Amino acid sequence: MFDEAPAVLVASSTRLVLLSNSELLDGLLQQYFLGCPEWQVRLARSSTLRPGTVDADLVLLDVGSFTDEDCLRLLRQLRDTSTALVNVPADQARRLLVQHPWIKGVFYPNASRINFSRGVAVILEGGDWLPRALMEKLLGRYRQLTHASRAIDDLSVREKQILALAGKGLSNAEIAESLHLSTHTIKSHIHNALGKLGASNRAQGASLVLGHVGEAGI
Numbered sequence: 255m256f257d258e259a260p261a262v263l264v265a266s267s268t269r270l271v272l273l274s275n276s277e278l279l280d281g282l283l284q285q286y287f288l289g290c291p292e293w294q295v296r297l298a299r300s301s302t303l304r305p306g307t308v309d310a311d312l313v314l315l316d317v318g319s320f321t322d323e324d325c326l327r328l329l330r331q332l333r334d335t336s337t338a339l340v341n342v343p344a345d346q347a348r349r350l351l352v353q354h355p356w357i358k359g360v361f362y363p364n365a366s367r368i369n370f371s372r373g374v375a376v377i378l379e380g381g382d383w384l385p386r387a388l389m390e391k392l393l394g395r396y397r398q399l400t401h402a403s404r405a406i407d408d409l410s411v412r413e414k415q416i417l418a419l420a421g422k423g424l425s426n427a428e429i430a431e432s433l434h435l436s437t438h439t440i441k442s443h444i445h446n447a448l449g450k451l452g453a454s455n456r457a458q459g460a461s462l463v464l465g466h467v468g469e470a471g472i
Contacts, residue, residue: 421460
């Protein structure tokens, strides 16, 4: 995982926890930190969340060591703990960050020592460390969600109501019967709503509405 000399050092004593089933990764990190005494880092490895883990200065979650289900479970438990993902593929990192935006850092399997050392230092100082391409994708998603949120505010109550019903699997005819409207009117409302949202089909439009508007708001 690491192949270059570190360029940034952590000055104060720091407690790190590696959540991993890999003795190899643990050994590599132990050698790395022992080779950099200036870091004054204490690293402990565990395959489970033990008492005191959440009190660590930083938890490194070795994503490759766990199933997707276990990763999600661990991340839910680590919500209030500074956490970084290590040995995580780019696509999986993006999915996990969308679900857990509080994650502080991401290190891909090919992360170099220099990037790892810089990233750890930045995180321990209260910052975030994300690869540029990943940050750009997350920023793009944020902009899409922001646009969708504003567009939903422009929908009429009836348009929201119809798309919400469509999202529950009702056909145009069933929605028309439920709301005592004509099928033509339902089609017209859906067409107008999709145009406002920039959605390509009713399923996408319904998903956006259901994600932003609760039953009480319709």
